[in-house]
Amino acid sequence: xxxxxxxxxxxxxxxxxxxxxxxxxxxxxxxxxxxxxxxxxxxxxxxxxxxxxxxxxxxxxxxxxxxxxxxxxxxxxxxxxxxxxxxxxxxxxxxxxxxxxxxxxxxxxxxxxxxxxxxxxxxxxxxxxxxxxxxxxxxxxxxxxxxxxxxxxxxxxxxxxxxxxxxxxxxxxxxxxxxxxxxxxxxxxxxxxxxxxxxxxxxxxxxxxxxxxxxxxxxxxxxxxxxxxxxxxxxxxxxxxxxxxxxxxxxxxxxxxxxxxxxxxxxxxxxxxxxxxxxxxxxxxxxxxxxxxxxxxxxxxxxxxxxxxxxxxxxxxxxxxxxxxxxxxxxxxxxxxxxxxxxxxxxxxxxxxxxxxxxxxxxxxxxxxxxxxxxxxxxxxxxxxxxxxxxxxxxxxxxxxxxxxxxxxxxxxxxxxxxxxxxxxxxxxxxxxxxxxxxxxxxxxxxxxxxxxxxxxxxxxxxxxxxxxxxxxxxxxxxxxxxxxxxxxxxxxxxx
Ligand SMILES: Cc1cc2nc3c(=O)[nH]c(=O)nc-3n(C[C@H](O)[C@H](O)[C@H](O)COP(=O)(O)OP(=O)(O)OC[C@H]3O[C@@H](n4cnc5c(N)ncnc54)[C@H](O)[C@@H]3O)c2cc1C
Numbered sequence: 001x002x003x004x005x006x007x008x009x010x011x012x013x014x015x016x017x018x019x020x021x022x023x024x025x026x027x028x029x030x031x032x033x034x035x036x037x038x039x040x041x042x043x044x045x046x047x048x049x050x051x052x053x054x055x056x057x058x059x060x061x062x063x064x065x066x067x068x069x070x071x072x073x074x075x076x077x078x079x080x081x082x083x084x085x086x087x088x089x090x091x092x093x094x095x096x097x098x099x100x101x102x103x104x105x106x107x108x109x110x111x112x113x114x115x116x117x118x119x120x121x122x123x124x125x126x127x128x129x130x131x132x133x134x135x136x137x138x139x140x141x142x143x144x145x146x147x148x149x150x151x152x153x154x155x156x157x158x159x160x161x162x163x164x165x166x167x168x169x170x171x172x173x174x175x176x177x178x179x180x181x182x183x184x185x186x187x188x189x190x191x192x193x194x195x196x197x198x199x200x201x202x203x204x205x206x207x208x209x210x211x212x213x214x215x216x217x218x219x220x221x222x223x224x225x226x227x228x229x230x231x232x233x234x235x236x237x238x239x240x241x242x243x244x245x246x247x248x249x250x251x252x253x254x255x256x257x258x259x260x261x262x263x264x265x266x267x268x269x270x271x272x273x274x275x276x277x278x279x280x281x282x283x284x285x286x287x288x289x290x291x292x293x294x295x296x297x298x299x300x301x302x303x304x305x306x307x308x309x310x311x312x313x314x315x316x317x318x319x320x321x322x323x324x325x326x327x328x329x330x331x332x333x334x335x336x337x338x339x340x341x342x343x344x345x346x347x348x349x350x351x352x353x354x355x356x357x358x359x360x361x362x363x364x365x366x367x368x369x370x371x372x373x374x375x376x377x378x379x380x381x382x383x384x385x386x387x388x389x390x391x392x393x394x395x396x397x398x399x400x401x402x403x404x405x406x407x408x409x410x411x412x413x414x415x416x417x418x419x420x421x422x423x424x425x426x427x428x429x430x431x432x433x434x435x436x437x438x439x440x441x442x443x444x445x446x447x448x449x450x451x452x453x454x455x456x457x458x459x460x461x462x463x464x465x466x467x468x469x470x471x472x473x474x475x476x477x478x479x480x481x482x483x484x485x486x487x488x489x490x491x492x493x494x495x496x
Pocket of ligand 1: 157
């Protein structure tokens with residue numbers, strides 16, 4: 001397709017996606033590449049995206065990032081999961097934690113033993129059997145040896161981009177300030193040849209990474225790649241974001257609080273709290289959303305509330321010709337389970353694995369797109385689950401979500417769990433069985449049966465099995481310091 005070797009990589013956009021990509025390429029392939037990143041201070045970044053999930057630790061290890069330095073620089077706190085309030089019904093809550101719940105048997109997941117234990121009147125709440133969940137509820141945390149607790153971070157998105165920028169520049173990536181005005185295509189191949197800036201400067205490249213956010217300047221405006229719209233399954237299309245002063249010690253989890261036409265996030269950082277309301281404009285006006293958010297935040301409001309429009313879905317191809325889209329330019333599922341930054345990371349790793357050093361071939365493009373789409377579709381189903389499996393019928397929004405048709409792939413999973421209690425992870429899927437079980441149970445889907453292997457346990461054996469898991473978790477959590485104390489000792493930011 002394009003037999004010339006790929007030496008010059010141009011990254012358009014310097015938000016989280018752009019700088020994650022620049023830092024990774026520069027650190028891991030910088031010796032062989034000329035990397036330029038173009039960004040515009042006048043346009044700025046989306047400025048949100050502050051909750052992450054555990055696989056980010058793997059990328060940080062790969063890049064040799066010192067966790068304490070990174071956390072101090074980005075005002076970060078630890079995250080053990082997400083608390084969902086009012087999602088199943090108003091007044092009820094559950095936590096989707098990053099930990100393992102109970103102990104699986106090779107033939108059947110822990111949920112089967114828990115269901116049997118419940119039938120026998122011996123099992124407590126599902127979350128009692130997960131150390132991360134107990135630690136989150138008690139606001140406790142420590143980094144334990146051998147990944148004793150699974151965790152991720154809450155971070156300041158602007159500081160994170162700065163942190164990555166300095167790393168990228170240290171490894172040779174060059175930043176170009178300026179507004180991209182025009183994208184120049186090769187008449188014959190349709191490949192991108194160069195970007196022309198408002199200043200008239202022309203930036204040529206062999207491979208272009210579109211990190212221009214929702215604008216999708218390269219992948220869509222120039223290459224007309226197309227977009228699969230998922231608003232019929234994920235109807236929220238607006239968010240209002242606002243930062244507030246902290247009023248309590250930072251909790252080691254994200255809060256997601258459902259309202260009548262969407263939900264509100266609370267992300268505690270060391271120096272402030274990130275808040276926002278995600279909503280569906282069919283059911284709530286921007287003014288009403290703003291009022292609702294401001295009525296439901298705690299602490300002094302530090303920034304002007306900002307409305308962000310989005311359309312859930314994904315780009316039809318994430319890699320088209322010599323352009324790869326990363327971040328918001330590639331699509332947006334929803335922020336509910338903090339999967340966007342993770343998908344940027346996956347796109348970068350995939351690019352490194354398939355880097356077209358000797359030239360671009362269609363087989364690489366097809367493989368990249370197939371893998372990405374497979375991954376994104378499974379995450380999409382997991383997010384739809386939260387909205388669709390609910391007992392709420394108290395507003396038009398929730399009635400829509402409860403009654404909307406859902407993808408067949410999700411229907412099958414829900415049916416399987418409801419009928420049999422079984423959950424199987426699809427190969428290369430982000431969310432494992434334990435995540436699906438936590439959210440399905442949390443949203444109120446209770447299986448009608450359990451696996452017969454759980455029937456082999458006598459009452460005494462079941463009691464012992466459940467109580468030793470519980471005691472082990474209680475002992476682990478009892479020795480932990482408070483999250484706040486641990487942050488203060490491990491990674492205090494300057495103004496903590
Ligand atoms: C409300 C909301 C909350 C979110 N919360 C989370 C979360 O908790 N966790 C999570 O994982 N993800 C979250 N996300 C997604 C996350 O914010 C993004 O994945 C992440 O910030 C990456 O954004 P980006 O770099 O693609 O785009 P942006 O941050 O928008 O960056 C775009 C870049 O392109 C540049 N640019 C654009 N046009 C031009 C031009 N013409 N010339 C030059 N430069 C240009 C801009 O200046 C900027 O540098 C959230 C998203 C939204 C909308």
